[in-house]
Amino acid sequence: MPIHAKTTLLGSDWVHDVRIEIDQGRIRHIQTQANAEPGDERVDVLLPALGNLHSHAFQRAMAGMTETRAAGRESFWTWRNLMYRFLDRLTPEQIEAIAALVFMEMQEAGYASVGEFHYVHHQPGGAPYDQLSELSQRIFAAAQQTGIGLTHLPVLYTYGGVKQEALSGGQLRFGNDVARFLELVDDCRPALPETDSKLGIAPHSLRATSPTDLTEVLRATPEGPVHIHIAEQVQEVTDVQAMLGQRPVAWLLDNVPLGARWCLIHATHMTDAETTALARSGAVAGLCPITEANLGDGIFNGAEYVAEGGRFGIGSDSNIRISLPEELRTLEYSQRLREQQRAVLVSEGSVGHALYTKAALGGAQALGRNAGEIAEGKLADLVAINRDHPTLCALSDDQLLDGLCFAAPDGLVTDLWSAGRHRVKQGRHVARDRIIPAYRSAIADLLASV
Template sequence: MRIHAAAALLPAGWVEDVRVELSESRIAGISVGVPAQADDTRVEALIPGMPNLHSHTFQRGFSGLTELRGPGKDSFWTWREVMYRFALQLNPEGVQAIAALACVEMLEAGYTRLGEFHYLHHAPDGRPYDDPAELSLRIFAAAEETGIALTHLPVFYAHGGFGGAAPNEGQRRFLHSLDAFDRLMERCEARMTRPQDRLGLAPHSLRGATPEEIRYLAAQWPDRPFHIHIAEQVKEVEDSLAHSGARPVEALLAETPVGPNWCLIHATHLTEAEITGIAQSGAVAGLCPVTEANLGDGIFPAPGFLAQGGRFGVGTDSNVAISVAQELQMLEYSQRLSLRGRNICTEAGSTGTALFNAALQGGAQALAAPQQELATGAPADLVALRDPMALSNPASLLDRWIFGSGVAVDQVWASGRHVVQDGRHPERDRIRRAASEVMRKLL
């Protein structure tokens, strides 16, 4: 298959009249400055597909349904109780149906790889399924059905608070001993069949796993994507200080082997020393700006982190909205609101291009994916953008996509599979109906 783009974002920048030849799941060749041929698939602008480094797909099921305020102060912690109630009702078929819908919407938004931070493991009563990987296999099935590449991140969750505190009833579907978690990982590894997929792991947080358990997991499953929630909420920081006298990121850096295969999700509340520590470790900061705004988490200190060479990627987390453009826009706009300036996340040139390229590189690193770029031998993960204004300068296209209006995802190829045409996944209607039926019964 050959795609001809009027403009394409190559590693060196925007180039006009580009033909990309696909062979199975890879880019077989790229020609520059050539006219379209009769059998080419023609697109306006071609960019690499974005990795989504942090998602809980089941939470797509109650997207937009937690915006009612009850008595007292509403917060992340009250939202979490709603999430627990929803999670306790889902059966395996429901998990798969909602995950498939989220995957369709991710592909239509320009994400071509899903990093699924998966902590829903057991039956509603907390007992393991006969197959301990039952719900992980439902995520595999949803990814295969829709065509999105998957980095699966089973979550180790054992405790309800710092210091190994006992979990609460709402967490009963999440919990494992270390031995049981090893068996889950082995089962997942045995059942992964697609060459584009990866298996990592994720101790939930310093609330859900102790430093000793995290060190065990890092040694038991080395050189894999290793993700952890950290410093998302002020209360989390206060609880960590009360427990050990150290802040969450401070404790993590001191007590565990944080390195380039790690992804620190949120990392919102940081001191200058913690910013430096993360940047020097080579770990990726996993930012989810739309969810962080929705939950009232806070604002990531981007300028100081980027100035020290820190790497970041973006994720959709609770899937309250699924949009590459919105995540990058919210990241930049949160900085502008906090610092009362403009074009904060770049030192020079296009802010949209700087954000896009940084998230592309950081996301690939965090998910152990090949570098996402339009180059011979790279994965055939491609996104075609449609510009109704038909402006002739492609250098402004990413800025207009992220910060303007009108530019939209037109077509998507994931691992060479043509999964979105004219803005739609071919199975969108069927998958949406199945998920809608599940959600109607639950809600």
């Protein structure tokens, strides 16, 4: 069904009275200065919808459970221990129900697609399921139920640390050597949902794989997105440098063919030289500002990275809070606190416009998705927002994205299309009334077992 928008962001320009025709999930035709026709979906402000480039869906069920402090011990690493204990109880059915809730919430927040960095592969204790891709297929089922665009990123997780320690505890559900990992990837291919889904790989980190394994898996998968956690925590940087002789980002730059298919998640702790080299590599920095703030990771070298033309996108990572505007807001505000000045992540003009449009393009690249802008031939990943809301009603076109990023509450999304699938209407996901009861039932069973 065609869409008619009062105001549309086409490239960098605001255009009024735009009519968009969609065919097989792609934008077939854009007509400007057009009148609405009978049967058109009519919206107020139409934007390219962002991709959420980094998610661990199951962690959504932990939100609010780890905000206490054990005297003298609170850190990322104690949070991780709690996460491992939580993992010991998750069933396939619960993973599917949690993922469906997460994907629904993402779409209602304005994300049309997601990169699911999926590392829970096996049963508690580490035994594989009869179908090696059982838990990946639970993610696929959640994506089909919600209609979100999915880039599935099975994780290679082989070791418990940089010294190639054996996996233990909750990590056993993640573990594969390279041969079984490649079998898992192959097992996922025929089950992928929807024609716009993508399959990539995710070597978890330089902590959880080895240079030899990384080389082998990259040789076996020459196409598709490659995502990796990198330089998130100071301890990680110290450990990798001690083992490999270089800091994590520097080691990657020198030892793998970084380029447009790569997304480096976090990259929080970089030297100036690493920041410049990463920016010039063509890879995407996958930034997760809410989770990074929640875990106390640190602050990304945003000013230097953007000044060098670096590409970035955003992700909700632990999914403790799924809010597209707040991710962008937190990203810019962290830079302001670090630099002690305003308007850091833009050289000139609207900060909100720069944040939104760059994150749209960077996220699309990271997900291997032909999206990120409204143009003929692109996937119809589109989001409509309500300009009549008190936060936005006084703003000019050129101020709209500043208002969305820095002043708006949640709930301004009226409609969302994922590759032309109209999944959010009047602010509600079309499957909300099925997804939420299923999640509540699953989480009640999970908590009863913990």
